[in-house]
Amino acid sequence: MSKSTASSGLPGPVRRYGPYAFLGVVAIWTLLPLFWMAISSLKIRRSMFEFPPTIFFDPTLQYYVDMFMGSNPVTPFLINSIIVALGTAVLSVSLGTVGGYGLSRLDLRGKKHLAFWIISTRMAPIVVVVIPLFYLYSYLNLLNTHLGLIIAHTTFNLPFAIWLMRSFFDEVPEALEEAARIDGATKWEAFRKVSLPLVWPGMGATAIIAIVFSWNDFIFALIFTSNATQTMPIAASQLVTQTGTLWGRVMATGVVILLPMVTFGVIVKRHLVSGLTMGAVKE
């Protein structure tokens, strides 16, 4: 211990516990609002605004019951969110995989510029493109459709998806595909049977990014949809009414929006971290 203290110039306990303290602060910073939202969704309105706040109280599930059973239930919004998020994920991952593979493998002149151009489309803020897209969508009859929203979300996800998948394909040695082609595979078979299975984790990561973006998007959903296709964030925003804000349902809706993402994240985390090429090549 004394040696390491000397080398870093920090006292032993700081070196040892400092990182934990820092991570603890970050964790509280991140998790406290979510925790607040979660417990508030279980409180009756009066105790929600008590000061000092009560830690022990009689929990109620009334807001959750209202949300699904009461007036203006959240279920159609939830279904719309799921359809749009999955559609976006499928489209972004498929196109991103193909595009990323091309960018990784093809020997194109000006490949760097092409790659930069792809990511640069993501640099404009969403609000800049929303109005022109609205007009385009109205000509194409894509307003108030799931497909319209999926296309809008995919447009914004695709640059990330392509870049991410390109870096995953870069990790797969080209020799594997060459070996497959000599073994009797066509280029397509080498891609499908050798490279594609190896970028599974990358496709998972891309899907998560696409789903999170789509699930949380508010602006596109607000402008391009009406009753039939509105998503969860719109449902939450509608709880701010002229007669007041329905805080309990806002909190409960927040929890319902958050929960699938957290569950999803925990499930795929392990797969994302696992080794990518799994010892394909001895360098």
Place this chain on the structure above:
Amino acid sequence: MAQIALNHVSKAFNNGSIVAVNDLSLEIEDEEFLVLVGPSGCGKSTTLRMIAGLEDPTGGDISIGTTRVNNLEPRERDIAMVFQNYALYPHMNVRENIGFGLRLSTDLSDADIEERVEDVASLLEIGELLDKKPKSLSGGQQQRVALGRAIVRDPEAFLFDEPLSNLDAKLRKQMRTEISRIQEQLGVTSIYVTHDQEEAMTMGDRIAVMNDGTLQQIGEPNEVYNHPANQFVAGFIGSPSMNTVEAEAVRRDGQTVLESVTSDAFTYDLDATGDTNADLPIEVGDRVTVGVRPEDVVLRAEAAAFEGQHHTTTVDVVEPLGSDNLLYFDVGSRTWTARVSPGFEPESGTSVHFSFPRKALYIFDEEGTTVESRNLADPAEARQVTHGDGGDGVVNT
């Protein structure tokens, strides 16, 4: 099985600015084991990749058997390749790795494929590894799987791209023998690329030496070793490398003498033995390079041990190898090496005397082309000859 022919094959990259392979013509006989050897970047791997179909030649024809394969996909060429990094499919176990090619390129039933995989696995002694993933195998085992993947398909030809360079020295020697044994057993035409001249010498039926994209020489290992076509081949084949010194042919007392061009006064009297080679195409005033193999250098502690011409030098370093010692010393500002018997181990800094037989001499002209190469029937002959013993120089241009 088939023969493979390359006819004036060239490969240029970047619109012709980089020529990797330049007008290469080669014929590999049926069942032959040809080793393509050369330093990194000499075009040997590119040549192999063109035969495999992974690179398109920019000129010339490649044929396997009687078929011109230039426009065929790799899978249509019926060849198998072993890669330097093995290129095992990491998501498949050993069984699936070996069987992958059979599944894709044949109509064999699952049972037949299984049987052939098992056969190959037992040939390579990896039967107990069949259900493991490549990640959990050692380098040597991965190498065997890669070999198995090539063998199982019973192809027209094997292509090896530096397959042993990632293994440690001991395993490399073991696998070297094994690959040779299997190749002989199966009788499959093989092309083996390596930068290791020792691998080339020990494994090849014939070796083809390449440099800068150009074929330097092709021949049986001993022929290439004893009669290199030029100074590059002479220096590349053989370890330790051939000793060389730049010299000029001068006339002295009616004798033709090779005299070192650097400050050091190294001279070698070509006619001292009275056995002048009249055919030796050297004129007085010609610049040449003199070469001697380390095993042909005779070193003695006493000058009296030599009857004929000899030189005195100072021992720089002695490297004991067990079976023999390597002695390093300076000649004409070049470091020379001599391979001597293990009993002879002078301290560094001691004065020693060296000579070499006339028959052991290599002479290269200014372009590096071999003018004369050594003419020792038996390399051990050198050690018994303690003075310049004249003989017919073999002219090899």
